[in-house]
Amino acid sequence: MQTKELIDLLNDDLGTECRSIVQHIASIKGAQYQALIGELRKHVVQELDHAMAPADQIDFLGGTPTVAVPTIPNEPDVAVPTIPNEPDEDAALRLDLDLKEGQLKRYRERIAQANVMNLPDVAEALRPLLSQTQDHVMDLRTALGK
Numbered sequence: 001m002q003t004k005e006l007i008d009l010l011n012d013d014l015g016t017e018c019r020s021i022v023q024h025i026a027s028i029k030g031a032q033y034q035a036l037i038g039e040l041r042k043h044v045v046q047e048l049d050h051a052m053a054p055a056d057q058i059d060f061l062g063g064t065p066t067v068a069v070p071t072i073p074n075e076p077d078v079a080v081p082t083i084p085n086e087p088d089e090d091a092a093l094r095l096d097l098d099l100k101e102g103q104l105k106r107y108r109e110r111i112a113q114a115n116v117m118n119l120p121d122v123a124e125a126l127r128p129l130l131s132q133t134q135d136h137v138m139d140l141r142t143a144l145g146k
Helices: 003-027 029-058 089-116 120-143
Strands: none
Touching: 003 089, 029 089, 029 120, 089 120
């Protein structure tokens, strides 16, 4: 793998962190989710830190961090809400869980790729994202009863 390829992959990771921030801010509402909303607000702060980790490594490797936020997909198998503009919180949580599980997999790959490229410093800079993202996955699974 070349440095440019790693930079491109890290930029994709940065984009998913930006998407995660947007999803956390915009998607969950409702009295039954008040405790979860408080936890997700903490996650937003962590997501900002998560976004900085790949951005810093992209810069360190000589690239330019992206500012693009990937499109947030709709879940096709979710029933249309009965009240216009009513958010589907469970669908939003499932969407967030899918994103987090993908991020966890990608960070494992990025760390392995950095190590193979003899960039242990880059791998170590990304390593804290693993445990925090795993915590987010566990929180979301609990919220969804998984």
